[in-house]
Amino acid sequence: MKNRTPRPDRGWAFYGRLFAATFELSAFTFGGGFVIIPLMRKKFVEKFHWIEDREMMDLTAIAQSSPGAVAVNASILVGYRLAGLRGAYVSVLGTVLPPLVTLTLVSLFYDQFRDSRIVSFVLKGMQAAVVAVVLDVVYVLAKGIVKQRELISILLGALSFVATAVFHFNVVLILLACGLVGTGMTLTGHVPHDVEEVP
Amino acid sequence: MTLVMLFWSFFQIGLLSIGGGYAAMPVIQHQIVDLHGWLSLPEFADVITISQMTPGPIAINSATFVGLRVAGLSGAVVATLGCVLPSFAIVLALAVLYYRFRSLRLMQGILQGMRPAVVALIASAGWTLLVLDFWKGRPISFRLPSIDFVSVGLFLIALALLRWKKPNPVLIMAGSGIAGLVAYLLTGTS
Known part of the structure; x- marks a missing residue:
């Protein structure tokens, strides 16, 4: 059962790519932490093939249920997964630098920035694309879950969506509740055993 | 001394803001506006506006903004560091548990x-x-x-x-x- 995802070669070139990737992702994370998850998935799962889809979802669950910003947490996890502690340092640096630099610049020119119509038009245009990126990834991930033909999983997804989007329940509680249901599924033998091993 | 206060304040923000984003706002407001008076309430609202218009998490953005205000560039760096450190420790601990036990x-x-x-x-x-x-x-x-x-x-x-x-x-x-x-x-x- 050893079909773990390939680990990239961890030379200087690799750290450079990891830094560049997290820097780019962070620089385009408008509209809340969750936007970085679809972007990370595109980069690390689809483009570089460094991480599998399922593992990426597990890391997202951990990132969301830990204290702190989701974007920062997710990049710590991805960095650690790819290259241990050093990877985590590199990806956190890449994630934190763009807001640090932008905010430093913006705070110098704050009044002009806030009142600029040009800036607000560009940002509105970009936000439309952000929504498209997020929903595109939702489509891919939801298709993967529906394909498993596990009724409970599909129900959990649908209920969680209603609970957050309509009733604004606490996300950590939702994740915990779904984890509990998952535990119940194990006890009744619903969990597939085709899990890859990671050293 | 200011740097230590900044660090400790944003350390608490990083530790207490579970759920990210807007869940972090009341915690940040309590530390920055109510407790230390580093920003006035309208200034804090401005930080939220900037955060919506620029990339990056609200907590990191306010760390940079407040840090700059209070102690210049070193303030911004120290506050950001304080904000990230709790995440770093907790998330890494969970990651180690995940990779050890995920085949159970x-x-x-x-x-x-x-x-x-x-x-x-x-x-x-x-x-x-x-x-x-x-x-x-x-x-x-x-x-x-x-x-x-x-x-x-x-x-x-x-x-x-x-x-x-x-x-x-x-x-x-x-x-x-x-x-x-x-x-x-x-x-x-x-």
């Missing part, structure tokens, strides 16, 4: 249950942003004047390109920003 059946069950919820959370974030964009933050209605058609159009084009061409999403976002600037200037909406 029980762990498998928990994760199997959480995965659909993760997809649902992303979908919910997408839905919230979509409503905000298409209806400019006003209540949903299907009367034509209340819908931002530029935004709807850009969204559909971006989605089609993403589905069929699979480009780098960052390119799509940049392109959409330029297209948005042109379209909003032409239609004269604000």
